[in-house]
Amino acid sequence: MESFAYVRAGSLAEAAEAFAAHPGARYLGGGTNLVDLMKLGVERPTALVDVTRLPLDRVTELPDGSLRIGALVRNSDLAAHPRVRDGWPALSQAVLAGASGQLRNAATTGGNLLQRTRCPYFQDVSKPCNKRRPGSGCGARDGVHRDHAVLGHSEQCIATHPSDMAVALAALDAEVELYGTAGVRRVAAA
Numbered sequence: 505m506e507s508f509a510y511v512r513a514g515s516l517a518e519a520a521e522a523f524a525a526h527p528g529a530r531y532l533g534g535g536t537n538l539v540d541l542m543k544l545g546v547e548r549p550t551a552l553v554d555v556t557r558l559p560l561d562r563v564t565e566l567p568d569g570s571l572r573i574g575a576l577v578r579n580s581d582l583a584a585h586p587r588v589r590d591g592w593p594a595l596s597q598a599v600l601a602g603a604s605g606q607l608r609n610a611a612t613t614g615g616n617l618l619q620r621t622r623c624p625y626f627q628d629v630s631k632p633c634n635k636r637r638p639g640s641g642c643g644a645r646d647g648v649h650r651d652h653a654v655l656g657h658s659e660q661c662i663a664t665h666p667s668d669m670a671v672a673l674a675a676l677d678a679e680v681e682l683y684g685t686a687g688v689r690r691v692a693a694a
């Protein structure tokens with residue numbers, strides 16, 4: 505049994521401070537990836553900073569016609585949003601291509617972007633995996649590598665990014681706004 509602290513953040517600042525105060529902490533969204541990895545022993549956070557009560561569950565249309573998608577918008581709500589379906593159908597379709605209805609009801613936009621690879625060697629702590637334990641080797645290179653990368657891989661890792669939604673966001677030139685104790689910055693989704 506691994507023990508860990510649990511903090512429910514009431515504001516963005518509180519979340520960032522709690523995260524900084526616990527080295528080895530993880531933010532908790534819908535938990536559909538993180539909690540699975542904790543059960544497998546792949547993730548061993550010292551603390552979970554629950555961000556699900558933060559007011560980031562809205563899709564907002566901005567004056568320039570672009571969309572702002574909160575990190576806590578559930579995957580189902582994003583895919584079904586009339587403005588997304590109408591103006592950015594590739595995004596809606598990409599989200600619907602992933603997982604199942606039950607999972608999409610729980611999963612958040614932020615968690616979807618930051619989900620870890622579904623490479624089976626990454627998820628099995630008895631196997632070598634450079635991504636999980638740098639320098640241990642890559643089980644997939646000489647093992648089962650169906651669905652692994654054909655382009656853009658490295659000597660160390662041939663895993664693909666697991667998120668269908670991320671592919672659409674990259675193709676649409678989306679930007680991600682990141683918040684931390686040092687303030688706000690923006691990076692390209694790609």
Ligand SMILES: Cc1cc2nc3c(=O)[nH]c(=O)nc-3n(C[C@H](O)[C@H](O)[C@H](O)COP(=O)(O)OP(=O)(O)OC[C@H]3O[C@@H](n4cnc5c(N)ncnc54)[C@H](O)[C@@H]3O)c2cc1C
Binds near residue numbers: 531534536613619669
């Ligand atoms: C059986 C199964 C099949 C699946 N099939 C697909 C598929 O076909 N296609 C696909 O794209 N996905 C698939 N998924 C993955 C699913 O989309 C993800 O599990 C889900 O989107 C993760 O969202 P979450 O909110 O539950 O994230 P969590 O599990 O809560 O978090 C995932 C990661 O993101 C971090 N995080 C979460 N929220 C934030 C935040 N606001 N700020 C900073 N960090 C954050 C967490 O710390 C963690 O590292 C599948 C999952 C399962 C279990």
Ligand code: SF4
Binds near residue numbers: 632652661
């Ligand atoms: S491809 Fe290799 S290094 Fe990458 S996640 Fe899978 S086993 Fe790990």
